[in-house]
Amino acid sequence: MTTFTAVENISRRNVLKLFGAAGGGLALGATGLAWSPMALAQDKQAMMNLFIAIGEDNKVYLTCHRSEMGQGIRTGISQVLADELEADWDNVVVIQGLADKRYGSQNTDGSRSIRKHYTRMRQMGALARTMLEQTAAAKWQVPVSEVYAKSSKVFHKGSNKSLTFGELAIDAGKQTVPAIESLSLKSDNDFTHIGQSKTIVDMQDMLNGKAIYGFDIKLDGMVYASISRPPVLGSDVASLDDSEARKVVGVIDVIQLPVPKGAPVFQALGGVAVIATNTWSAMQGRKALKVSWTASVNDRHDTDKYMAELVDKVKQPGKVMRQLGDSVKNWPKQSTVNAVYTVPYLTHAMMEPPVATANVTAQGCELWSSTQTPQSTQQTVAALLGLKEDNVKVNVTLLGGGFGRKSKPDYSVEAAMLSQRLNLPVKVSWTREDEIQHGYYHAISSQFYQAKFDDNNKVDALLARTGFPSISSTFAEGVDMPSAGELDLGFTDVPLALPQIRLEAVKAVARTRIGWMRSVCNIQHAFGIGSFVDELAVKANKPCIQMWREMLGADRKETFADQGFSYGNYGEELADHPVDVARYHHLLDIMEATLAKQPKVTKNQGWGFAIHRSFVSYVAVATLVEVVDNQLQVLKSIAAIDAGLVVNPDRVKSQTEGAIIFGLSLAMMGEISFKNGKVTQSNFHDYPLLRLPQCPDIEVILVESNAKPAGVGEPGVPPVAPSLTNAIFAATGTRYRDLPLNKVLSV
Amino acid sequence: MTIPTQTLLVNGKNFTINADPNMPVLWVLRDIIGLSGTKFGCGSGLCGACTIHVDGAPMRGCLTSLKHVVGKQVTTIEGVEAERLKEKWAEHNVPQCGYCQAGQIMSAAALLAKTPQPTDGQIDEAMSGNICRCGTYPRIKAAIKAAVTENAEA
Numbered sequence: 018m019t020t021f022t023a024v025e026n027i028s029r030r031n032v033l034k035l036f037g038a039a040g041g042g043l044a045l046g047a048t049g050l051a052w053s054p055m056a057l058a059q060d061k062q063a064m065m066n067l068f069i070a071i072g073e074d075n076k077v078y079l080t081c082h083r084s085e086m087g088q089g090i091r092t093g094i095s096q097v098l099a100d101e102l103e104a105d106w107d108n109v110v111v112i113q114g115l116a117d118k119r120y121g122s123q124n125t126d127g128s129r130s131i132r133k134h135y136t137r138m139r140q141m142g143a144l145a146r147t148m149l150e151q152t153a154a155a156k157w158q159v160p161v162s163e164v165y166a167k168s169s170k171v172f173h174k175g176s177n178k179s180l181t182f183g184e185l186a187i188d189a190g191k192q193t194v195p196a197i198e199s200l201s202l203k204s205d206n207d208f209t210h211i212g213q214s215k216t217i218v219d220m221q222d223m224l225n226g227k228a229i230y231g232f233d234i235k236l237d238g239m240v241y242a243s244i245s246r247p248p249v250l251g252s253d254v255a256s257l258d259d260s261e262a263r264k265v266v267g268v269i270d271v272i273q274l275p276v277p278k279g280a281p282v283f284q285a286l287g288g289v290a291v292i293a294t295n296t297w298s299a300m301q302g303r304k305a306l307k308v309s310w311t312a313s314v315n316d317r318h319d320t321d322k323y324m325a326e327l328v329d330k331v332k333q334p335g336k337v338m339r340q341l342g343d344s345v346k347n348w349p350k351q352s353t354v355n356a357v358y359t360v361p362y363l364t365h366a367m368m369e370p371p372v373a374t375a376n377v378t379a380q381g382c383e384l385w386s387s388t389q390t391p392q393s394t395q396q397t398v399a400a401l402l403g404l405k406e407d408n409v410k411v412n413v414t415l416l417g418g419g420f421g422r423k424s425k426p427d428y429s430v431e432a433a434m435l436s437q438r439l440n441l442p443v444k445v446s447w448t449r450e451d452e453i454q455h456g457y458y459h460a461i462s463s464q465f466y467q468a469k470f471d472d473n474n475k476v477d478a479l480l481a482r483t484g485f486p487s488i489s490s491t492f493a494e495g496v497d498m499p500s501a502g503e504l505d506l507g508f509t510d511v512p513l514a515l516p517q518i519r520l521e522a523v524k525a526v527a528r529t530r531i532g533w534m535r536s537v538c539n540i541q542h543a544f545g546i547g548s549f550v551d552e553l554a555v556k557a558n559k560p561c562i563q564m565w566r567e568m569l570g571a572d573r574k575e576t577f578a579d580q581g582f583s584y585g586n587y588g589e590e591l592a593d594h595p596v597d598v599a600r601y602h603h604l605l606d607i608m609e610a611t612l613a614k615q616p617k618v619t620k621n622q623g624w625g626f627a628i629h630r631s632f633v634s635y636v637a638v639a640t641l642v643e644v645v646d647n648q649l650q651v652l653k654s655i656a657a658i659d660a661g662l663v664v665n666p667d668r669v670k671s672q673t674e675g676a677i678i679f680g681l682s683l684a685m686m687g688e689i690s691f692k693n694g695k696v697t698q699s700n701f702h703d704y705p706l707l708r709l710p711q712c713p714d715i716e717v718i719l720v721e722s723n724a725k726p727a728g729v730g731e732p733g734v735p736p737v738a739p740s741l742t743n744a745i746f747a748a749t750g751t752r753y754r755d756l757p758l759n760k761v762l763s764v
Numbered sequence: 765m766t767i768p769t770q771t772l773l774v775n776g777k778n779f780t781i782n783a784d785p786n787m788p789v790l791w792v793l794r795d796i797i798g799l800s801g802t803k804f805g806c807g808s809g810l811c812g813a814c815t816i817h818v819d820g821a822p823m824r825g826c827l828t829s830l831k832h833v834v835g836k837q838v839t840t841i842e843g844v845e846a847e848r849l850k851e852k853w854a855e856h857n858v859p860q861c862g863y864c865q866a867g868q869i870m871s872a873a874a875l876l877a878k879t880p881q882p883t884d885g886q887i888d889e890a891m892s893g894n895i896c897r898c899g900t901y902p903r904i905k906a907a908i909k910a911a912v913t914e915n916a917e918a
């Protein structure tokens with residue numbers, strides 16, 4: 018499979034290869050395309066390329082190959098396609114792409130949808146538009162240079178002739194596909210859809226209960242499964258008594274599932290499935306099961322103990338990951354500051370728990386999944402069932418939130434296993450308890466920070482250590498060190514300009530499935546550095562923003578050269594997405610000016626500040642709190658985000674609002690703990706999320722930028738927690754270094 | 765156990781159904797009648813995703829048994845008359861993933877039906893049972909307030 022980067026300088030030959038076009042140089046991949054939910058009638062619509070079809074009725078069908086989970090990508094991708102295509106927005110119909118390698122990566126995580134697909138989507142729009150223009154020019158027998166497309170029509174410059182896209186579509190579909198390098202893309206000033214705050218395309222369906230999520234799939238003859246999974250990772254069914262379960266009205270069958278072998282990866286967890294004629298009966302039957310479980314190596318996992326060990330470990334030397342200067346030894350005591358920060362395990366708690374429906378037949382497997390990763394779902398299920406990937410069709414529903422949990426297709430695997438076994442369509446619905454107790458958890462973590470001041474009250478040396486079980490442990494047995502990629506997430510990549518820097522990582526063995534959750538390791542790392550810079554500011558008696566300015570140093574593009582560290586940069590070239598200290602400074606200036614205009618705080622109130630770069634975007638957050646009688650109220654949050662060029666400003670704002678609320682939830686209340694290898698929490702009463710009365714006023718400042726589009730969904734989260742605890746310090750004089758805050762404050 | 769045949773009035777239409785009288789209305793609506801706009805989020809009355817109206821009052825569909833609503837008027841997101849609220853919802857671009865939104869609108873509609881001019885405190889209280897993990901609260905509040913302002917003007 019040709020990768021995306023190759024698209025940038027692709028030859029026509031490669032275009033054809035890339036999109037699997039039929040021979041003869043006709044329309045790109047017009048045959049055999051996996052479109053959903055409708056199959057286009059070939060004589061009424063023309064496929065212009067893998068992403069665009071146009072109907073005789075003038076409708077423009079745009080494929081969104083990325084999963085919609087609230088970020089607005091079905092709207093955003095369509096805006097980009099429609100812009101270069103010169104389509105009239107009122108004619109646009111958005112089609113959700115199935116799992117299909119020809120789209121390139123469909124992994125909807127890592128805040129990548131726009132930053133990785135922006136150019137290619139523009140090229141796809143321009144390709145189709147050029148074919149329509151060429152068709153019109155040929156019909157009018159005028160040079161192509163004399164025609165142009167606008168609002169779903171092609172016009173002739175010299176006359177008042179025009180043809181609609183619908184009138185041109187079928188012939189245009191037969192045009193020779195132009196070479197990518199022959200295309201001219203618009204200049205930013207000419208954008209008609211990019212940069213507009215368009216209403217999300219699913220709005221009316223969502224307001225009227227018509228939007229279809231994974232939970233809403235209903236097939237003829239379908240049965241419903243609820244699964245009791247081993248409470249401790251690595252244990253299996255020791256004994257099973259299903260006699261009561263089978264008596265429950267509606268229960269059809271009880272099936273034991275195999276436990277995973279080796280590293281968890283995306284394997285189903287095993288356990289016992291109750292099959293019924295409806296969801297509720299399946300859940301009732303499951304409650305009536307009597308299961309006992311075998312012992313597991315993880316039986317003794319206890320988070321209090323685990324965290325205490327992790328805190329000890331970060332106080333000891335670890336593996337050096339980045340170093341500048343030669344010594345961090347013999348620091349005079351009076352000029353140093355130390356702190357240890359901890360963040361517990363967290364889980365995603367998206368409103369729609371994991372859910373998938375599978376129908377395995379002699380022809381193959383068809384899945385309807387609320388998934389962020391259609392292709393890994395396809396691959397994993399194909400491998401499990403011994404099918405060719407082409408025989409596994411994955412329909413992507415709307416997702417009732419994802420946050421990284423739905424990147425792991427274990428629940429789709431369960432549905433496929435059961436459907437194969439029963440020879441019936443099966444829907445596997447997870448309960449909230451299942452979601453909370455069988456997650457791929459955000460890792461428990463601890464960090465140690467130490468800094469030294471010089472004689473001029475300036476920080477001149479920093480030592481930091483981080484420890485957490487690695488996501489890699491989910492994919493390979495025996496991994497006990499954070500990966501470089503995880504350390505790149507807000508630990509090693511902070512561009513501090515100090516004469517001496519030493520950053521280390523320590524070992525931690527995984528005792529449960531570790532996964533990625535919205536902004537991943539940036540959560541703990543931004544909490545660490547964001548809190549510590551504030552502590553240093555307090556010690557130096559300077560404003561926090563000023564301390565950041567000093568520690569970041571002069572405007573520059575940081576490359577970390579000669580620091581023994583090669584930076585992954587979220588998969589981007591530093592040339593395209595540099596670590597640009599000037600952009601930090603710009604945000605610091607904006608926030609300083611914004612905060613200067615805020616009303617004076619009263620007694621028991623305080624502002625806190627933090628800034629963080631992640632997913633190649635820059636976000637600064639200021640938080641105002643009030644603490645009275647140990648009761649915390651967050652009054653206001655102001656976020657400034659520089660995400661480069663943005664496609665839909667309103668969605669960037671709404672994602673940032675959501676990120677603030679996500680960050681507040683985790684800082685104030687988020688904790689997954691383990692006792693005897695089992696998760697202690699089970700539902701929203703003990704894994705609470707922020708509710709409306711706890712929500713502050715939120716103001717989002719979108720910083721104008723011509724930089725390349727950067728990540729949006731995640732970067733708002735990391736600075737929230739430190740700006741909150743810094744605010745509490747400002748209000749009360751008490752420093753909280755261990756999350757969540759509801760252990761010590763009423764929230 | 766024999767399953768009785770019951771008649772349920774949903775959005776002004778009668779449905780004849782065979783279901784365990786103890787089945788929560790949420791699952792009756794979703795799996796039996798086929799109205800999937802009412803969502804499952806927690807099954808324990810903690811999130812509000814399943815909010816419906818029973819004789820106009822907001823109820824948690826996941827905790828309300830079928831037998832308790834037979835003979836009453838059940839209203840779901842598919843049938844609720846809340847045009848102005850939905851209009852304001854659209855104007856404020858409230859939804860993100862949209863999954864909690866049916867429950868949010870049902871709670872807000874019940875509030876405004878009973879209290880056409882709610883105070884901020886009343887809005888907070890009426891909406892406190894509905895979780896939105898995506899974090900659309902500021903816009904929910906803004907949309908409700910905009911609908912209220914129009915109520916006041918009307």
Ligand code: FES
Pocket residue numbers: 803804805806807808809810811812813814815824825826827
């Ligand atoms: S599903 Fe009923 S309150 Fe959550």
Ligand code: FES
Pocket residue numbers: 087368417418859860861862863864865895896897898899900
């Ligand atoms: S919009 Fe996603 S949970 Fe509310």
